[in-house]
Amino acid sequence: EDKVVQSPLSLVVHEGDTVTLNCSYEVTNFRSLLWYKQEKKAPTFLFMLTSSGIEKKSGRLSSILDKKELSSILNITATQTGDSAIYLCAVGYNNNDMRFGAGTRLTVKP
């Protein structure tokens, strides 16, 4: 069965800490892995990783895809309270299939 597993489920850190969020997957015909940030309402797109683009960086956030290990990490350095959110990992596979993980709830304390 196709699945996407995120860990940890929740994480509490203090401002300035560095965090690493994990996403592993088992799907057929992998196409892409995407990270989203969900604050109060709708998820917003962060990164997309594919076989031809396995590392992305934007400011304090970066993500790496490990196709051999079927996993990805999302790193956030120098965390701020505004980084508090649920981080969702989604994997695109086959033609139109997309499966989300359950998410990691990150809380950044002042």
Next chain:
Amino acid sequence: NAGVTQTPKFQVLKTGQSMTLQCAQDMNHEYMSWYRQDPGMGLRLIHYSVGAGITDQGEVPNGYNVSRSTTEDFPLRLLSAAPSQTSVYFCASSPYGQAPHYGYTFGSGTRLTVV
């Protein structure tokens, strides 16, 4: 630039009632989809469409119908509401019809409670 607009934002239904959740996008996106989000289970795909006149089932389609008569609109119908359909519903769109793997634009969600 409205993006993806969902209505209503909140709804309470009685068991057995029917209703339609509305979704409209103004970005000329080919791909549109409906997800439900439940605690601890992430987002699960209900139905999707790769273009006007084309729809298909996702992971949890039972109890829901969709249609796509125009590129802009993708309504989700609950046929006979059940408490198990209590959830937050998101509509999402993507520019590419055959490969929604480039990132979705999500609507702001509809919180549905079935009593």
